[in-house]
Amino acid sequence: MHEMGIVVHLAKTLDEFAKENHVTKIGSVTLSVGEVSGIVTDLFTDAWQYFSRKHPILEGAELRMEVIPAITYCDGCGKTYETATHGRTCPHCGSGETWLVQGNEVIIKEIEAETDDPNAVRN
C-alpha cells in the first residue's frame, strides 16, 4: 500500500506549509501526478480521505490530480514518444535504448487557501 505512505508525507508537508504561511483553511490541493509514477489515483483518494480527517487543516479540502504525460527519449534516433502507448521500445526505430524524460514525478502544484499572510509563499 504505497499510496498510504505518500499521503502521510503529503499531509505533513501541507501541515508545515500551513503553519509557516499562517494558512487558516485549505480549500483544495492540486497535485501533478506523472502518468507512470506508480500512483493508483483511486487508492490515493481513499488514503487522502482517511488521513485528511486526522489533520484539522486539511479537513474538507478537495484533492485534485492532474496527469503529467509520460514521455520517453530514444538514444537510437533522438526522437521522443509516448511511454504509455509504446513502453520501452522506440516506435520510430525499434531501439530499446530509451529513457524516461518525464512522467514519474509527483508534485504539489498549488493549493487554494485562506491565509492571514498577504505574501504567503515559502521562502
Place this chain on the structure above:
Amino acid sequence: MKIIELKETITASNDRDAQNLREELRESGALLINLMASPGAGKTTLLDRTIRDIGTRHRIGIIEADIDSDVDARHLAALGVSAVQAHTDGMCHMDAGMTRAALEELGYGDKDLIFLENVGNLICPAEFDTGAGKNVMILSVPEGDDKPLKYPLMFRTSDVLLITKTDAACIFDFDFDKCEERARKLNPDIRIFRVCAKNGEGMEAWEDWLEEQVRGWRA
C-alpha cells in the same frame, strides 16, 4: 480563498527531516547505511557475514525494519552487536521520522557504523530519504539481471549495488555484464561489488569500501 503555488515535491517534508538527521549523524561521527533489497535477497545474511568479518574493528548498531516480527534483530544481536527492531505499522518503507525514532532507541552517540535494514521492497524505500549517509542495494542472482530495467529508481538512488548469491550463477541464467551495464546506464557513479556472503567470495572489496566510508565520514 487565494491560490498559492507550491511546486514542491510531495515528500518535501521528509526530505528536510532526512537532511537534518544526516547532518546530526555526521556531527556525531556515525555513518548510517540504508540497506535496501527485495524480500529474500539476503540482507540479513550479508549483514551477518559483514559483522563477523569487520565487527571487532567498529562499534556497530543495527536497525531492523519490518512490518512485523523481530527474528532478524534477534539473529544479529546474537553476534554481539546492538540491534533494535523498528516496526513500520504496515508501511512498506522507512522514512526519516521512523529512522530517527529507531536511532534514538538504539543510541548512536557511541557508534561509528549503523546499518538500517529497510523493509524488503524495491519500490517504496527508494522514494523516501531516511537520512542515511549512504544507500546500498542488494540484487541477488536468482532475481535476474533485468531488475535495473524494472526498478530504475532504486538503482538511481543507490551508491552501491551488491550483486549477491554469486555462487548460484551456474543455476540461474544471470548475465553479470549486462546487469552492470544496465545499472551504470541509470547511475554512472554506482559502485558494484559481486559477492557471496555464504562462501565469502568478493566480501573483502565490499568491506574495504565500507571501512573507507566510515573513515571518510568521521574525518
